[in-house]
Amino acid sequence: MPVTRETILTAISDIALPQGGTLGGTDLVRALVVDGDTVRFVIEVENAATGRAMQPVEAEARARIERLPGVAKVQIVMTAPARPEPPKAVSGAAPSLKVGGHPKPQAGPQAIPGVRSIVAIGSGKGGVGKSTVTSNLAVALARAGRRVGLLDADIYGPSQPRMMGVSGRPASPDGQRIEPMHAHGVTVMSIGLMLKEGEALVWRGPMLMGALQQLLQQVNWGELDVLLIDLPPGTGDVQLSLCQKAPVTGAIIVSTPQDVALLDARRAIDMFNKLKTPVLGLVENMSTYVCPNCGHEAHLFGHGGVASEAEALGLPFLGALPLQLEVRLAGDSGQPAALGDGAVAEAYGQLADRLIRGGIA
Numbered sequence: 352m353p354v355t356r357e358t359i360l361t362a363i364s365d366i367a368l369p370q371g372g373t374l375g376g377t378d379l380v381r382a383l384v385v386d387g388d389t390v391r392f393v394i395e396v397e398n399a400a401t402g403r404a405m406q407p408v409e410a411e412a413r414a415r416i417e418r419l420p421g422v423a424k425v426q427i428v429m430t431a432p433a434r435p436e437p438p439k440a441v442s443g444a445a446p447s448l449k450v451g452g453h454p455k456p457q458a459g460p461q462a463i464p465g466v467r468s469i470v471a472i473g474s475g476k477g478g479v480g481k482s483t484v485t486s487n488l489a490v491a492l493a494r495a496g497r498r499v500g501l502l503d504a505d506i507y508g509p510s511q512p513r514m515m516g517v518s519g520r521p522a523s524p525d526g527q528r529i530e531p532m533h534a535h536g537v538t539v540m541s542i543g544l545m546l547k548e549g550e551a552l553v554w555r556g557p558m559l560m561g562a563l564q565q566l567l568q569q570v571n572w573g574e575l576d577v578l579l580i581d582l583p584p585g586t587g588d589v590q591l592s593l594c595q596k597a598p599v600t601g602a603i604i605v606s607t608p609q610d611v612a613l614l615d616a617r618r619a620i621d622m623f624n625k626l627k628t629p630v631l632g633l634v635e636n637m638s639t640y641v642c643p644n645c646g647h648e649a650h651l652f653g654h655g656g657v658a659s660e661a662e663a664l665g666l667p668f669l670g671a672l673p674l675q676l677e678v679r680l681a682g683d684s685g686q687p688a689a690l691g692d693g694a695v696a697e698a699y700g701q702l703a704d705r706l707i708r709g710g711i712a
């Protein structure tokens with residue numbers, strides 16, 4: 352039987368650390384991947400000196416994993432994170448709520464109290480409409496009577512405040528817990544609400560992870576059937592951190608039908624597979640364009656590519672969403688198109704329905 356992530360973590364969890372405590376009691380083990388009979392992971396240490404002190408721990412972990420049936424090769428890499436940027440790297444006075452900062456040690460994924468399921472929305476390529484799909488899906492689920500949260504974790508380009516029409520700074524009466532915003536029946540939180548508009552975040556990996564951890568754990572999400580997480584495009588720190596810090600139910604991948612977008616989508620799927628996060632299915636955005644004047648239907652980015660890719664990968668194809676000027680205008684005005692009654696709202700209604708029937712939302 353192939354060895355599992357859980358078996359490995361259990362096998363090494365009680366190894367004592369030189370600084371006290373055990374390996375299982377920290378979140379030093381990162382990016383654990385089981386690839387057939389090969390096990391790979393990273394042990395993150397504070398600096399080179401801690402790394403040297405941790406060498407016996409690494410050796411003991413390697414020996415224990417090598418003894419597990421089904422393991423032929425163990426690759427352990429010890430890394431020290433780049434020093435985080437000091438908070439002044441963010442211009443303006445964003446962190447009065449102290450969002451950002453080094454992540455707190457956390458042993459494995461931590462559930463968010465009251466949140467039944469967590470769905471990450473990802474894409475390989477930027478600009479394919481991931482944020483648009485997330486906001487419209489959130490609205491469609493809320494219209495279907497679900498209790499929905501939307502976390503904008505697109506730390507480099509948070510667009511949910513604009514798309515959902517929320518602004519202002521979230522309150523934090525006790526300086527610890529953060530009150531989310533509410534729009535169109537959806538509970539919304541975005542790193543963008545902590546920053547001035549147009550302000551780019553220049554935090555590095557560890558700060559990003561700290562910010563994400565806070566947005567997951569310090570926001571008063573309340574009781575939710577589903578929390579949708581709008582990820583940054585690509586396969587970086589935020590995705591990795593999310594799948595390690597939160598029990599993600601699954602990921603939905605958004606792509607346009609273009610080959611180049613599909614190629615990147617494949618990379619995103621591969622990353623979620625490596626992180627052992629189930630891919631719930633693929634969505635094709637900007638699928639068809641119907642000219643509002645003459646009704647002519649055109650396929651600007653090709654058509655059907657995502658459905659055939661899903662079939663080839665043995666993944667569900669969750670639906671095709673049309674390219675429409677109305678969608679962009681609605682997104683820009685903070686009133687997602689799924690609030691209306693047209694073809695777009697119907698397509699999102701079907702997508703929402705599918706997730707509800709599948710027990711995901």
Ligand SMILES: Nc1ncnc2c1ncn2[C@@H]1O[C@H](COP(=O)(O)OP(=O)(O)OP(=O)(O)O)[C@@H](O)[C@H]1O
Binds near residue numbers: 683
């Ligand atoms: N189906 C659609 N029809 C028309 N415009 C769309 C559609 N989907 C997205 N857009 C527009 O395309 C632009 C990019 O969309 P969006 O910001 O949702 O993409 P993204 O993948 O989240 O991008 P990023 O890489 O910045 O995170 C936006 O202006 C949006 O309004």
